[in-house]
Amino acid sequence: MRLVAGVDVGGTRVKSMLCDFDGSVVLSHTASTPERPGDGIVDVITDTVSALLELARADGVDGALTAMGAVVPGLVDEATGSATWSANLGWRDLPLRQRLQDRFDVPVAMGHDVRAGLLAEFHLGAAMGAPDALFVPLGTGIASALLASGRVVAGSEWTGEIGHVIVEPDGPLCGCGRHGCLEAVASAAALGRAWRELGRDGDAEILSRAVDAGDPEAIRIWQGAIDALVRVIGPVCAAAGTRLVLIGGGLALSGATLLDPLRDRLVHAIGHERVTVTQAALGDRAGALGATLLAMEAAT
Amino acid sequence: MRLVAGVDVGGTRVKSMLCDFDGSVVLSHTASTPERPGDGIVDVITDTVSALLELARADGVDGALTAMGAVVPGLVDEATGSATWSANLGWRDLPLRQRLQDRFDVPVAMGHDVRAGLLAEFHLGAAMGAPDALFVPLGTGIASALLASGRVVAGSEWTGEIGHVIVEPDGPLCGCGRHGCLEAVASAAALGRAWRELGRDGDAEILSRAVDAGDPEAIRIWQGAIDALVRVIGPVCAAAGTRLVLIGGGLALSGATLLDPLRDRLVHAIGHERVTVTQAALGDRAGALGATLLAMEAAT
Numbered sequence: 001m002r003l004v005a006g007v008d009v010g011g012t013r014v015k016s017m018l019c020d021f022d023g024s025v026v027l028s029h030t031a032s033t034p035e036r037p038g039d040g041i042v043d044v045i046t047d048t049v050s051a052l053l054e055l056a057r058a059d060g061v062d063g064a065l066t067a068m069g070a071v072v073p074g075l076v077d078e079a080t081g082s083a084t085w086s087a088n089l090g091w092r093d094l095p096l097r098q099r100l101q102d103r104f105d106v107p108v109a110m111g112h113d114v115r116a117g118l119l120a121e122f123h124l125g126a127a128m129g130a131p132d133a134l135f136v137p138l139g140t141g142i143a144s145a146l147l148a149s150g151r152v153v154a155g156s157e158w159t160g161e162i163g164h165v166i167v168e169p170d171g172p173l174c175g176c177g178r179h180g181c182l183e184a185v186a187s188a189a190a191l192g193r194a195w196r197e198l199g200r201d202g203d204a205e206i207l208s209r210a211v212d213a214g215d216p217e218a219i220r221i222w223q224g225a226i227d228a229l230v231r232v233i234g235p236v237c238a239a240a241g242t243r244l245v246l247i248g249g250g251l252a253l254s255g256a257t258l259l260d261p262l263r264d265r266l267v268h269a270i271g272h273e274r275v276t277v278t279q280a281a282l283g284d285r286a287g288a289l290g291a292t293l294l295a296m297e298a299a300t
Numbered sequence: 301m302r303l304v305a306g307v308d309v310g311g312t313r314v315k316s317m318l319c320d321f322d323g324s325v326v327l328s329h330t331a332s333t334p335e336r337p338g339d340g341i342v343d344v345i346t347d348t349v350s351a352l353l354e355l356a357r358a359d360g361v362d363g364a365l366t367a368m369g370a371v372v373p374g375l376v377d378e379a380t381g382s383a384t385w386s387a388n389l390g391w392r393d394l395p396l397r398q399r400l401q402d403r404f405d406v407p408v409a410m411g412h413d414v415r416a417g418l419l420a421e422f423h424l425g426a427a428m429g430a431p432d433a434l435f436v437p438l439g440t441g442i443a444s445a446l447l448a449s450g451r452v453v454a455g456s457e458w459t460g461e462i463g464h465v466i467v468e469p470d471g472p473l474c475g476c477g478r479h480g481c482l483e484a485v486a487s488a489a490a491l492g493r494a495w496r497e498l499g500r501d502g503d504a505e506i507l508s509r510a511v512d513a514g515d516p517e518a519i520r521i522w523q524g525a526i527d528a529l530v531r532v533i534g535p536v537c538a539a540a541g542t543r544l545v546l547i548g549g550g551l552a553l554s555g556a557t558l559l560d561p562l563r564d565r566l567v568h569a570i571g572h573e574r575v576t577v578t579q580a581a582l583g584d585r586a587g588a589l590g591a592t593l594l595a596m597e598a599a600t
Contacts, residue, residue, distance in 0.1 A: 131455075132455050132456065134539065144538075144539050146448075146539050146540055148446075148448055148453040148455060149451070149453065149454060149455075151449070153448040153449065153540055153541070154448075154449060154541070155431075155432050155448060155449075155540050155541020155542065155543075156431075156432065156541040156542075156543055156574060157541070158538070158541050158570075158572055158574055159539070159540065159541025160538070160539060160541065161538050161570070161571070161572075162535060162538045162539050164538070164570070164571040165534050165535055165538045165569060165570055165571070166534075166568070166569050166571070176571065178571065181571070231531065231535070232535040232538070232539075233535070234465050234466075234535075235462060235465050235531070235532040235533075235534075235535040235536050236535050236536055236539040236540075238444075238458070238460070238461050238462045238464070238465045238532070239434065239444050239446050239459070239460060239462050239532075239536040239540075240446055240453055240455050240459065240536075240539075240540070241453070241454070241455020241456040241457070241458050241459025241460065242455065242456075243456055268466070269465060269466050270458075270461070270464070270465055271461070271464040271465070271466070271476065271478065271481070272458055272461075274456060274458055
């Protein structure tokens with residue numbers, strides 16, 4: 001059996017998968033991300049994939065690694081296979097593709113976690129068969145990926161960095177040092193912070209339940225986040241003609257509490273109804289699944 | 301000689317060109333657009349191209365029409381070749397490609413005026429060789445076209461309708477009946493109106509000279525328009541990773557008075573410097589040139 005490995009390096013977890021070429025997941029694994037691994041991420045990925053292969057052999061899987069894909073957050077240069085920059089993970093201009101190729105001696109694909117997630121949603125999830133889509137995972141941070149004419153837009157290394165578009169010039173301080181970035185207003189993390197600053201307990205999930213219960217302070221925070229999201233998503237949908245907005249990440253679990261008003265405000269902002277807002281289907285497996293798809297492309 | 305014709309139907313003028321397959325313009329012509337032509341636009345285009353061909357023959361050009369391209373504003377369905385809707389020109393669901401094919405019996409390409417303009421800027425103008433670009437003509441109205449991975453994003457019929465994204469909920473009334481659309485704040489027409497509402501004389505060009513002269517009221521209007529543009533252009537550049545913003549239309553003639561502060565505000569809004577803002581190169585010929593390029597594609 002020919003196998004591919006896909007690894008998704010996140011801020012807190014490293015998710016990995018071994019798939020056959022039919023796309024069936026043979027084995028998957030989740031580990032904690034070491035704190036600020038920097039260039040050490042090459043070892044983390046190498047160990048993860050080696051462990052997966054060993055486990056597969058122990059399980060009696062008879063297969064050889066044909067290719068692998070690794071996806072990371074932050075700035076990614078897909079053309080050169082370089083992990084340009086990640087504030088949280090601590091690397092800069094890391095030639096990740098080359099390093100992994102040296103270790104495994106198979107073709108390696110290297111990509112951006114959110115773009116890989118959209119690729120997976122397009123082939124296996126909520127964007128299946130869609131000609132265009134905008135994928136926006138709302139978690140600790142916010143980034144995006146854009147599908148146009150059935151292709152994920154690669155663009156430049158700054159592609160998808162919508163989390164650092166300023167939406168409220170006098171808004172909350174962002175991790176990047178500026179004020180009022182989308183991420184500082186509308187990420188799951190930001191919503192939890194805003195809620196606790198009111199002296200309330202809990203995170204964005206608790207906040208969303210308070211919204212459902214009609215709590216006026218909760219509703220004010222929630223509406224503010226939705227307006228901020230629309231200020232960024234609206235122009236993108238208008239310019240690219242995007243008809244499908246996929247919301248992912250932890251905040252997507254709020255379901256209709258988030259998606260219905262988001263769609264209403266979006267329709268109002270862009271002036272037409274030809275847009276659907278829905279929950280992404282693959283959850284936190286999207287990135288690793290996308291990495292296996294990138295690996296299959298690299299193998300052929 | 302094999303010839304193609306390109307026709308750009310605008311709100312006030314119909315621009316047409318006859319080109320050979322090397323892209324050399326053999327003949328060009330500009331006429332007034334009849335008021336609200338509706339379906340009558342088929343006759344207008346037919347007469348225009350027939351007159352061009354006759355003029356060419358009278359000039360001793362020995363060539364046959366191989367294909368033609370027609371581009372129009374408003375909502376365009378490029379897949380079906382239908383001019384879906386134009387408020388100013390008065391058509392709705394007009395099967396323009398089919399009608400023109402019936403008249404001329406050659407392959408006909410049908411497209412959106414701004415996307416065709418970007419195609420021309422990409423092959424012949426200010427976006428030559430750029431992998432990604434956002435083209436924003438600022439004239440009577442505002443629309444946009446997006447280039448990603450060297451291809452103009454077609455999307456849906458609403459693609460590029462950034463002029464009707466609401467940027468100021470309590471802003472000026474727009475032609476579409478809503479308040480605060482980008483077009484009602486930052487188009488050349490809107491700027492001229494805002495200037496005259498202050499009791500001043502002249503249009504957006506006069507206004508831009510007053511900005512250069514340091515007139516505080518002029519600067520306030522101008523800054524408002526730039527902020528509104530950035531609120532729409534910023535998210536698009538962030539999501540698509542766009543590194544080149546091409547400003548066209550009448551307002552682009554203001555040059556650095558517009559482009560320099562627009563770039564400064566844009567860099568601030570998206571949080572990085574990897575973006576260039578420049579003037580489109582082909583002026584009001586972009587649409588018709590793009591139409592001839594679409595015709596060449598259709599011919600092959």
